[in-house]
Structures are given as C-alpha cells and as structure tokens.
Amino acid sequence: MKIIITVFSIFITILIYLMSKIVSKKFPSPFTTPVFFSTPIIITILVLLDIQYEEYTFAKEIMTYLLGPATVALAVPLYKNREIVFKNILPVGLGLTIGSFSSILSGVLLAKVFGLSNILIASISVKSSTTPVAIEISKIIGGDPALTVAFVIITGIAGTMIGPWLMNLTKITNPLSRGLALGTIAHGQGTAEAAQEGELQGAVSGVAMGLGAIFTAFVAPIVISLIL
Amino acid sequence: MKSWFMIIGQLFILWIINTIGFYIVETLNLTIPGNVMGLMILFLLLVTGIIPIRWVEEAANLLIKHLAFFFIPIAVGLMALGTVFLKNGIPLIIIMGISIVLGIYLTGFVSQFVAQKKEGVKSENNNHSI
Numbered sequence: 001m002k003i004i005i006t007v008f009s010i011f012i013t014i015l016i017y018l019m020s021k022i023v024s025k026k027f028p029s030p031f032t033t034p035v036f037f038s039t040p041i042i043i044t045i046l047v048l049l050d051i052q053y054e055e056y057t058f059a060k061e062i063m064t065y066l067l068g069p070a071t072v073a074l075a076v077p078l079y080k081n082r083e084i085v086f087k088n089i090l091p092v093g094l095g096l097t098i099g100s101f102s103s104i105l106s107g108v109l110l111a112k113v114f115g116l117s118n119i120l121i122a123s124i125s126v127k128s129s130t131t132p133v134a135i136e137i138s139k140i141i142g143g144d145p146a147l148t149v150a151f152v153i154i155t156g157i158a159g160t161m162i163g164p165w166l167m168n169l170t171k172i173t174n175p176l177s178r179g180l181a182l183g184t185i186a187h188g189q190g191t192a193e194a195a196q197e198g199e200l201q202g203a204v205s206g207v208a209m210g211l212g213a214i215f216t217a218f219v220a221p222i223v224i225s226l227i228l
Numbered sequence: 229m230k231s232w233f234m235i236i237g238q239l240f241i242l243w244i245i246n247t248i249g250f251y252i253v254e255t256l257n258l259t260i261p262g263n264v265m266g267l268m269i270l271f272l273l274l275v276t277g278i279i280p281i282r283w284v285e286e287a288a289n290l291l292i293k294h295l296a297f298f299f300i301p302i303a304v305g306l307m308a309l310g311t312v313f314l315k316n317g318i319p320l321i322i323i324m325g326i327s328i329v330l331g332i333y334l335t336g337f338v339s340q341f342v343a344q345k346k347e348g349v350k351s352e353n354n355n356h357s358i
C-alpha cells in the first residue's frame with residue numbers, strides 16, 4: 001500500500017506541476033506560478049482521497065532528492081553575470097547588504113513584537129532568500145520547511161506586485177537598482193519580473209537573488225540567535 | 229542519447245559538489261547550509277577555471293528551469309500546518325507587508341544613491357535602458 005501511495009503521490013505531483021506550467025504560460029501572473037497554483041490542488045486531492053501527510057512524505061523525499069544539486073546549480077547564472085557585480089561593486093554590495101539585512105531584521109523584530117512562536121519567527125526570517133536556500137537555513141535555525149516555503153512564495157508574489165509600483169512612487173528609476181531590489185527581496189519571482197523590465201534589470205536581479213541567499217545564510221542565524 | 233549521458237554526468241558533478249558542501253559544513257560545524265557552501269564552491273571553481281562552465285551548464289539550466297518543482301512537495305507540508313496561518317493571519321500580513329516594503333525601498337534607494345554618487349565622478353554608463 002505504501003508503494004502504491006508513493007507512486008501515486010509522485011505521479012499526481014508531476015502531473016499538476018506540468019499542468020501549472022501550461023496554465024502559467026497561458027495566463028502569466030504571480031498566482032499561476034507553479035508552487036502557488038499546484039500546492040492547493042495537490043493538497044485538495046490528497047485530502048479527498050484521505051491520504052495523510054505522513055503517507056506523502058516518502059514521495060516528497062524522492063522528489064526533492066535533487067534539490068541540493070539544484071541549489072549548487074545557481075552558481076552558474078551567478079558566474080555568467082559576475083561582471084555586473086564587479087563593475088558596480090559599491091551600489092550592488094551596499095544596496096544588497098542594507099536591504100537584505102533590513103528585511104531580515106524587520107521581519108524578526110515585528111514577529112517578536114506580535115508574540116509569534118519561535119518556529120514562525122525562524123521561518124519568516126529567511127523569507128527573502130530563494131526557496132532551496134531558505135529551506136536549509138530555516139532547518140538550521142529551528143524553522144519549519146513547509147512554513148518557510150509558504151513565506152518565501154508569498155514574499156515573492158507580494159514583492160513582485162508591490163515592488164515596481166513602490167519604486168515608481170519613490171523615484172527609484174536606475175535600472176540597476178530596480179533589478180537589485182526585486183532580486184534581493186522577491187528572489188526568483190522578482191527576477192522574472194525584473195527581466196520583463198529589461199535585460200540589465202533581469203541580470204542584476206538574478207545575481208542579487210544568489211548573493212542575497214548567501215548573505216541570508218550567514219546573517220539570519222546570527223540575528224535569530226541574538227533576538228530569540 | 230549522448231546528450232542524456234552528458235546531463236547525467238553533469239548532474240553527478242553538481243551532486244558531488246553539494247555533498248562536499250554538506251560535508252565541509254558538518255565537519256567545521258558551520259551554521260550555513262551545505263548547499264550554500266556547495267554553491268560558493270562551484271562559483272569559485274568556475275571563476276578560477278578549474279571547472280569550465282560547459283561541464284555543468286546544461287544540467288544546471290535544466291535544474292534551474294524546473295527549480296519550482298522541488299518546492300511543491302515541500303509546500304504540501306502545509307496541509308498539516310495550515311491552521312498556523314489562519315490563527316496568525318493578520319500579524320503575518322502586517323509583518324510581511326512592512327518587511328517587504330522596507331526591504332525593496334532600502335535596497336533600491338541605497339544602490340541608486342551610491343550609483344549616482346559614482347556617476348557624478350565618471351558620468352555616463354548606467355542610465356540608458358529605461
């Protein structure tokens with residue numbers, strides 16, 4: 001029975017993922033991105049078929065086996081766009097450091113003020129990091145992987161919707177800065193949005209996503225250990 | 229056929245680097261994730277030319293193209309945790325909202341401010357694509 005459920009779980013997850021790819025191509029929007037679109041559908045199917053989450057976890061282990069190598073692969077776009085960083089080391093370095101740090105610190109402090117549990121605070125602290133890195137940092141600092149994915153995805157969607165509007169309002173017009181802000185805070189989704197604005201924005205955003213994730217990996221554990 | 233062999237070979241390289249990353253982090257007792265260590269190792273290997281980009285590029289592109297797939301099974305874990313969101317919905321919206329706005333504004337503002345200072349010195353270069 002366990003094998004049947006596992007095979008079925010993998011089949012259904014891949015199927016819905018492929019569906020989400022088609023839907024997001026036809027109706028491109030933050031809400032049709034694969035995770036946001038697929039997860040509720042898969043959960044609904046599992047609930048309807050009375051499959052418990054514990055029964056799904058073995059399938060999860062198999063499907064996420066390549067997540068580590070996939071994270072390592074992020075070095076490739078970073079390497080390809082490294083010239084942009086070297087040429088603009090100060091604006092990129094300072095913008096990313098201050099922006100990323102303020103995002104981590106404000107998230108943790110506010111969560112603390114609202115009296116949220118430590119699991120929630122740890123999970124929320126890494127919300128601007130790209131998902132695979134966020135999950136791993138979150139595990140180290142006592143967060144929950146599923147909550148972390150949710151916060152990261154919500155941050156990506158919200159950042160993509162708010163970001164361009166906010167930067168128009170505050171007269172942040174420099175293409176480098178716009179790409180940097182979107183990639184630093186809204187990671188992969190922000191990068192997709194930045195690429196729509198222009199080639200430079202997209203490239204900077206991709207770099208910012210990678211560097212922001214590395215920065216968060218170093219800083220979030222320190223912030224958490226100081227505040228919790 | 230040949231290209232599939234190549235992709236599997238490249239995946240194996242990425243897998244080894246990831247494993248080394250986790251090994252280093254564990255051995256040195258660091259608080260950063262093993263996959264981030266692996267990312268930094270691969271970046272260094274590429275920059276120093278020890279690994280040419282063509283050794284990993286195709287597998288990397290494939291994995292990155294389908295990166296979102298890996299998050300779905302993990303996000304399904306919310307079925308056991310959904311109530312946490314319902315219970316803390318309003319604080320979470322406020323926290324995320326403020327934190328996201330602050331992060332985007334500060335990143336954009338600081339980098340633009342610094343870039344303008346620099347442009348004052350050497351002019352040109354940055355502002356042509358909007």
